Amino acid sequence: MQIGEASAASGVTAKMIRYYEDIGLIPSAVRKDSGYRLYDESDVHRLRFVLRARELGFSTERIRDLLRLWNDQRRPSREVKRLASERIAELEAQIARMQALRDTLKHLAAACDGDSRPHCPILRDLAGDGEG
Amino acid sequence: MQIGEASAASGVTAKMIRYYEDIGLIPSAVRKDSGYRLYDESDVHRLRFVLRARELGFSTERIRDLLRLWNDQRRPSREVKRLASERIAELEAQIARMQALRDTLKHLAAACDGDSRPHCPILRDLAGDGEG
DNA sequence: CTTGACCTTCCTACCGTTGGAAGGTTTATG
C-alpha cells in the first residue's frame, strides 16, 4: 500500500510518516519505481505503536527505545517498566507544577472583584507589588 | 542601565529581552550612540511583570493583553479576571489530560512484572494487541 | 488525452528559548 493508505490505516498523517522516516524513528520505506513509498501490515502496526506511544506522551527518543524493546524478543520487561515509570514521574511533576499554577491563579481570581472598576489583585501580583 | 543590568534586575535574559522587543511585546528600548539599549526602572518593572506572567504560563499574546490592561488605568477588572479564568480552564484541561495518561500508565506498569522476562503488558498495549 | 487523486521533495511556520559566530564599544589596567 502507498503512504496514504498506511496513513489511513494507522492514524499517522503522511506528513508525520515521512518525518518519522527522516529522523530514523522508523526504517526507510521500500520505494516503487516511481519513488512512491510502499508499506505493509507490519509497517502499519509499527506506526500504530508509535501513535499510541505519542498519545501517552512519550518523547521521540523514548519511543525509539520502546520500539527497540518491542522488536527485541529477549528484552527484560524491567526495561520497559522503567521507561513507563520515568514517564509517570514526568507526568506527576508536570501535574504538580500545573496544579500549583492553577491554585495561585484561583486565589488571585477569587480576590478579584471582576467588575467595571480597575482595582485588580491579579495585575497587582503580576506587577510584583507585594514582593519586596 | 544597559541590557545586562536590566536582565539581572528583572530576571529576564538579555536574549529574551531582545526577543520581546523584536515581537513588539515590550516597546523598543532607547539606544546610546553606540547602539546599546538603555533601560530604566519602569522597563525593569515591566520585564518582571512579563516574567511573572510567563511563570504562570500565560502565552505571549495573553501577556500582551495583560500588559495593555496593566497600562490602562480605566480597565475593568472583569477583563483581567476573564483572562485569568481562561488560563485556569486551560490548566484544568491539561491537568485532566495528564492525569488520565498517568493513570493509564500506572495501570500498565502495575501489570508489568518488571523482571528479566520479555512478557510485558505495556508493550502489548502500545502494540494495540487488545484493540480489535 | 485529460482530469484528478495521489505522490514526491523542499521550504516555511508555529512557540519560547537557547546557542553561537562575527564584530563593535566601553572600561580598567599595565
Added chain:
DNA sequence: CATAAACCTTCCAACGGTAGGAAGGTCAAG
C-alpha cells in the same frame, strides 16, 4: 597609549512535533 576582558550588537540555527503550501511527477479511470 595599548591591550585585555566584559559587554554589547545583529544574524543565523537549533530544539520537538506538527502543519501548510508550492512545484512537480505518477497513475488510474473516463
